[in-house]
Amino acid sequence: MRDNLEKIFEKIEKGKRITFEDGIMLLKKGSLAEMGFYAQKIRYKLHPKDFVTYIIDRNINYTNVCETKCSFCAFYRDEKDRDAYTLKIEEVLEKIDETINLGGTGILLQGGHNPKIPFNYYVELLKAIRKAFPQIHIHAFSPPEIVFFAKNFKMSVGEVLKELKKAGLMSLPGGGAEILSEKTRKKIAPRKANAQEWIGVMEKAHQLKIKTTATMMFGTIEKDEEIVYHLDLIRNLQDKTKGFTAFIPWTYQQGGKAKVKAEKTPYTKYLKVLAFSRIYLDNIMNIQASWLTQGLDIASVALHFGANDVGSVMIEENVVREAGCLNRTNEEELRKMIVNCGFVPIKRTTLYKIVKTS
Template sequence: MLRTSTPILAPIREKVEAGERLSFDDGLLLYDPQVPLPELGELANLVRERKNGNAAYYNINTHLNPTNVCVYRCTFCAFRADLRDKKSYWMNDEQVLARGQEAVNNGCTEMHIVGGLHHQAKYEWYRKVISLLHEAYPELHLKAWTPVEIDWFERLTKQPLRWVMEDMIDAGLGSMPGGGAEIFHPEVRSQICEHKADSGRWFETHRTAHELGLRTNCTMLYGHVEKPFHRIDHLIRLRELQDETNGFQTFIPLAFHPDNTGLSHIKKPTGPEDLRTMAVSRLMLDNIPHIKAYWIMLGIGTAQIALSYGADDIDGTVRHELIYHDAGAETPEMMTVADLRRLIEEAGREPIERDTLYRRVERSEAGWEAGAAIGSN
């Protein structure tokens, strides 16, 4: 039995202990300031340990953002650039391959690939980023492209979604990240990213990916103009697609960083706000195996605490992350494996290296290989 005692939480506590699904109204209640954060964390931790025990996962990964030039001007984005901006760039084949070689040399199992929508780049260039890396470094898992980019590829090729997805898989695409979700509700989306792929396109892309056998992640960008109502609406929409496809591996709540964006007047979420959203996410998303405390955005201290507030994953070494550092993230540019393991152990958890598909990574002098799949209820 849990130690929670606040009367307002009693009905939810009974549901959680019984393994019953929480409703929309339950989710809103969890955001009520009258609900003590430690008790909420205790409830989330019950679910976290029920699914993943004492494990906390990490991976050795790197990021690749092939260009920052982008046709869209999302209010919340500090990464994008116009073609003639001093900070704009567009990587050539040699630069892409050099980044792949660096990743392999440093033991990476995953490359996370997202970037701008360059108005002069043809579809073939985006495809070549994947095929070059896959052919040269087949052991490197390529987690690439959000629905926003896939939607752009449809426009460039004038081909249907499934054709684009199948063509990217043929090139070497291994899975998809969860970006581009932001907040699904149109009241919010129209304020922060009105021109890019809407929520319907986001869900259609992930549903198609799941049908084609790709595992994907999902996200929520919080702490800007949205309200708790919009967050719970967002989580329930994700839960409904997972009921249908069971294709999501991990949910990542992304704390908004306002610096250098069109929303720079907004204060970024506090640590307690981050932990509450982490815990609510774990409680609402009963059918998604993993919840990630992305240390780049949360900060190392909050990420550690989040491992007791529903999170069972802290991401990885994260070489070459640009998007959130451009928006004011003050976390290190990357972390070593020793740092990650120490962070996890200090939080009282067992560090386990995983690959992108949540298989235990076994390392030896000869290299690494993926072992058995990591179970989660």
């Protein structure tokens, strides 16, 4: 076994791509220290400077009503629940105004699959944002929402994306990927867009010159093989389209209404998967550490395990908060954490362009 691992490390040293089988061996048998060592080598090859990027933006969840009812989700509500809501366009605009006043450059707009919202709401919402705040980047609607719109409004995925782009959509968040393996997906999110649909939306978006991120939520019931399979699907699409800007893995947050029973993912496993992602996804520039799910201490360690970005200051976040994950930060704290780890904090845009250096 050690011989096989050594051969994989040799490949990485030589800048060669590791195979799917190598990936399974590495994730199962590689030590945390080795993974971190090789992940950092690749990180510095792609990003020779000690820069660590972050963004100031806000997650605006336009509705929490969702008919998909994933068993791992603590966020969704039924239409009749007392705390069910759908934001008015003016309410979204107010939140964006606050975001800009706090130095924000973008918004991440996502919501539940609410069958009562007409397509026009999304179009008018994007147009209103574009008109009121031409400077703000609109990163909106994850692939399962796009698939839901296509089915609900009897349109093709391409038509949905074209209409939304015309109205102001600028990029797509890679949420809703969870684990792109049907075995686990059928158990934790049987009514959600399947893995091929998720990939199909991303491919279409990239063809339409809409950049996207990619994510993975692990730590429910998946096996290591499914993690590698997930990354393999993303790596293959990136070879074709080059449309992914970043990969963001995070761990399942159990709490609130979330029904999937799973042991809390240890920090060591998070760091191992993060480092593995940096090694396996040799064609994706940015790997993001998740301070939101791991806390700032582990996020700072993650900067030594392949991550070159710490994501968003996140002026507002509702989804993992509903599962009882209450980590919060601000720009000053995030920058201090980056500096204390020996890196240089750099504010970026949604598309990973530098806003300000220090």
